[in-house]
Amino acid sequence: MGDDFTVQDVWTTKQLTAAGHSYRDIARAVDQQVLVKIAKGHYISKKDPHSVLHAFNLAYPGLTFTGRTAAYLYGVAPMVWPATAHHPTSRSAVIHLDLRRRAVRPTVTRRGLQVAVAAIVAAELATTDESAAVRVLDRGYQGFKGSRRLEDDFALLTRGERRRLDPVLRKAIIGTASQLETTAVQLIRSALRRELEEGLITIETNGMVRGYCFDILIREVRLLIEIDSWAYHGEARSKRMDFARDRCKGNQATRWGYLLLRYPDSAVKHAPRYLADEVADTVRFELQRRRRLRREDEAIPTDQPMWLWYPKV
Known part of the structure; x- marks a missing residue:
């Protein structure tokens, strides 16, 4: 039986047992902080934000990161805990994750993880961190079709989200020009x-x-x-x-x-x-x-x- 838990950053119990680790080995690794249990049946060996988020993503298939966590994944803000996310059927009962139940909304992939589109994230941040909201818009809608993507996403916002987003949009730099x-x-x-x-x-x-x-x-x-x-x-x-x-x-x-x-x-x-x-x-x-x-x-x-x-x- 091998005892190297560092060959990958995120593990499931199934993967660990398939690699030859017993349940006792797993418990000992957790006690020795070689592994960190993130959610039921999910562990990390590398203690960095992206590994933790990846573990949450595996533990809750269909999860969408939102708010400050999405801003981190857009690359415009530092990671702040707990992570914030939405899921169509689940709520969290684990440390470091604020998971709320909400219907599926439009998403994009950032750094290999599913996040809310930039307009939704910016609307969430508009009243608490306007500068981060502006940076999310800048990053999310850069490129030739930035304005087109913004129009598509804006059409899916609630009236309240549009109202919060309006003053932030005026400060953002959209598209390539x-x-x-x-x-x-x-x-x-x-x-x-x-x-x-x-x-x-x-x-x-x-x-x-x-x-x-x-x-x-x-x-x-x-x-x-x-x-x-x-x-x-x-x-x-x-x-x-x-x-x-x-x-x-x-x-x-x-x-x-x-x-x-x-x-x-x-x-x-x-x-x-x-x-x-x-x-x-x-x-x-x-x-x-x-x-x-x-x-x-x-x-x-x-x-x-x-x-x-x-x-x-």
Whole structure:
């Protein structure tokens, strides 16, 4: 019979007996703290957070880690005990695990374990650790389709979760064009400094309107701004459903009384003044608008056809 319990980090009783260990061997190993019993029939030989969580995962098939534990698995927060998780049928009666019964909700896999999607985790953390909630959103929705995944997950939240998540979303960096969007916000804030200082407007990022996520939102004038990356939208890289979804997104904004301005990433890089001036002019026009059409003498240079003024890049 072998006595090396360190050949793997997590053991079940069945695995230990199959490896030649008797129940007496197992009890002695626990007494000597060579093994640590985590749950009924489940042990660890390596005392690190991930081994403990992996043991819980084996002990409760179908378990979903949530809250601070999910934030740890997303790689944005330290591990804090007890671990927090949901399960469709079980509640915990073991140390170091706060397991609550809840219906199955959308999940992703992080570090080999099942965790709640980032929107749910961020909503759970929003009132206790906003900075961790923001980091979870940043990590969970990075990449080309970050905004699309956020929209899908947001649609599955409860009304209360959406309410808690809203102020956190404004501080998160979603998708791949985060630096472009940050630069665009800085340009817009500079162009509208007076209006901001006078409290006439606020500038938010990742504004949710009718279930769609828009890069920038100025609520006071119902203005939405999108910064579109060529890496995602260009060269026929957008899939057919993404293409259709993008049109529906714009249609919803229009139908519900929002103005929508869309700029390519090259505008941020190569024509920043055009972007800033056009957004600022739009905001100022809407602030004083009295339900009338814009007169021709109120046009600005960028109202001319694009090929007459847009820089060749």
